Amino acid sequence: MSSAAPPPARRTGRPRSAEADRAILDATRAALVELGWGKLTLGDVATRAGVAKTTLYRRWAGKNELVVDAVAALFDEHLELPDRGSLRADIEGVVLQFASLLERPETRTALMAVVAESTRDDALRRRIRSAIVDRQKSLVLLGRARAQARGELPHEPDPASAARNADLIFDVIAGAVVHRTLVSAEPVDDEWARGFTALLVGGLTATYGRP
Template identity: 35%
Template sequence: MTIESRRSVAGAAVLRGEITTALRSALLEELAANGYGRLSIEAVARRAGVAKTAVYRRWNAKIDMVLEVVTEFAGRKLSLPDTGSLRSDVHLVLQILAASLEHPLASQIIPDLLVETGRDPKIAEALRRAQQAIQDEVGVPLIKRAIERGELPADTDPDLAIDLVVGPLYWRLTVARRPLSPDDLEKLTDVTTAALSGGQPRPPDRTN
């Protein structure tokens, strides 16, 4: 074994995966509990049960740690199957988004980081890239499928369309911070689908 390969093995042993995972979890918990402004490397290390040198082996500063972990958390792959119709696709997207925004950690972290985007362009750009990646991966195929089915006009702008899908729900849960009931989600699905297709929302089901 060469000196270089021995160093590589040693380095891999130092940056153990379980410690990195613990630090990532601790960072998200600290962000949710105290916000970015009060976040400290010492607090993250303490919550993870490691020395703060373990943090510095992985990240040079608080901002580097936050950008990497939050970008990875926000940019997780999302699988959206073709449900067969625009309405059911929209409903599935809204269900997934609502579950994500109502998550105990996300519901605290996202509003705090949105405030920080006005102060730190690096955070603003990281969140913008993560949002765009999700939009490209999920929103664009959703709109293209609807166009292929004849449910939407061929010149529908995918970016504007998906803004219309997620915008009201994002406002409701992240800005207004009002809870969402299953009935609210159904109504929002109907109104959003109607707005996209240029039709009228279906009347509420009063058979129950």
């Protein structure tokens, strides 16, 4: 979150305006909605935020970093996993929740763009991972733990294997929703979510069995 390179702690000089950060991130999201990634310019963001361009560059290294932070805030606010009582219901819930996030124009246009840039920029990839991806993945871990508590899935004694399986499930869920939404450009509605969940739960049950 927050700045790319937060000066570890300064003691002298005028402190950075906390409000500027907020205004910039808000302006970034607004500009993304209106203009999309390609037309987004930092000068315009600064103007919208009522802030000088210098202020913006003092806090973020560039467009990518700024947009990651701006979008990450949405993932913070809108991703949660209430216990819906069954593995199936939990998966459907998370699929629909993630899909609704991807239907927002600011995430649609920004997420793939920063992922594309991250293929050439390790620092950006780490930033995306910690700001966005890990937040999503924690839902998978939570969902699995609940399913195991309910007895819907077996406990996995080998931690390495457990991590691999969680990663796999995460890539399948997130990947399928992203691909459906952005590449196939079809809506993730209740029907699709039901079909996808049936397939996944079937696979999980068939593969790992019931305890």
